[in-house]
Amino acid sequence: MEPAERGGLIRLPPTAAGLRIGLYGGSFDPPHAGHRHVAMAALRRLGLDRVWWIVGPGNPLKDTTRLPTVAERLAATRSLAGHPRMVVTGFEAELGARYTVDTLRFLTRRCPRVRFVYILGADSFANLHRWRAWREITSLVPLAVVDRPGWTLRALRSPAARTLPLFRVPPQTLAGSGPPAWTFLTGPRSNLSSTALRDKLLKTLDRR
Numbered sequence: 395m396e397p398a399e400r401g402g403l404i405r406l407p408p409t410a411a412g413l414r415i416g417l418y419g420g421s422f423d424p425p426h427a428g429h430r431h432v433a434m435a436a437l438r439r440l441g442l443d444r445v446w447w448i449v450g451p452g453n454p455l456k457d458t459t460r461l462p463t464v465a466e467r468l469a470a471t472r473s474l475a476g477h478p479r480m481v482v483t484g485f486e487a488e489l490g491a492r493y494t495v496d497t498l499r500f501l502t503r504r505c506p507r508v509r510f511v512y513i514l515g516a517d518s519f520a521n522l523h524r525w526r527a528w529r530e531i532t533s534l535v536p537l538a539v540v541d542r543p544g545w546t547l548r549a550l551r552s553p554a555a556r557t558l559p560l561f562r563v564p565p566q567t568l569a570g571s572g573p574p575a576w577t578f579l580t581g582p583r584s585n586l587s588s589t590a591l592r593d594k595l596l597k598t599l600d601r602r
């Protein structure tokens with residue numbers, strides 16, 4: 395069964411026509427303050443009503459054999475995200491969607507009057523051309539790219555940026571723009587990463 399067909403059974407957080415919702419997908423293994431920085435920057439600078447953190451079943455481009463369960467990552471992400479406009483969800487796994495394009499097809503079909511925006515870090519945007527049906531993704535929702543140390547130039551010179559030069563808009567107009575549209579959020583940045591945190595944890599355990 396295709397993910398969109400399974401969608402009838404999926405319960406989403408509450409939505410309403412015209413609501414501006416940022417979709418923030420990730421592995422969150424573990425979640426960290428850099429993730430919170432990304433979500434808060436998008437919430438404030440794009441004028442969003444909500445950010446839905448989508449704790450996914452696993453990045454299809456990464457080795458996910460050691461990934462903790464969605465339930466474990468959901469619990470950790472919920473305790474980090476605590477804010478009235480942040481909603482942490484695990485519906486992508488329930489939907490059976492491995493690829494972001496499937497999640498976005500489902501959401502835009504299910505909630506046609508909601509203004510969705512997809513939020514991603516500069517490293518993810520720099521590699522967007524490796525995602526399944528990435529051109530379709532850019533036709534489904536506007537993209538908010540949050541700068542990340544070491545990735546600014548690679549993001550701005552990426553295949554996605556070079557394919558959509560005329561569709562770059564200022565942050566405050568993104569959520570009201572129809573796709574394709576993208577914006578690049580500069581300003582304070584976070585150099586935290588889950589890989590660094592996992593490495594640190596392993597070293598601490600080794601020393602014991």
Ligand SMILES: Nc1ncnc2c1ncn2[C@@H]1O[C@H](COP(=O)(O)OP(=O)(O)OP(=O)(O)O)[C@@H](O)[C@H]1O
Pocket residue numbers: 419420421422423428429432513514515516517518519540541542543584585586587588589590
């Ligand atoms: N410090 C950060 N600044 C900007 N974007 C970030 C930052 N950390 C994570 N992101 C973005 O958040 C999303 C989810 O990231 P993810 O859960 O993979 O965390 P990560 O720190 O990048 O993990 P890993 O080191 O395992 O790749 C991705 O779009 C990623 O680009």
Ligand SMILES: O=C(O)c1ccc[n+]([C@@H]2O[C@H](COP(=O)([O-])O)[C@@H](O)[C@H]2O)c1
Pocket residue numbers: 418419420421422450452453454455456492493494495518524525526
């Ligand atoms: O759909 C794809 O091909 C695809 C390829 C790479 C990453 N993604 C999604 O991008 C989001 C961020 O991934 P990650 O591993 O950096 O947390 C997460 O929701 C992934 O499922 C999606």
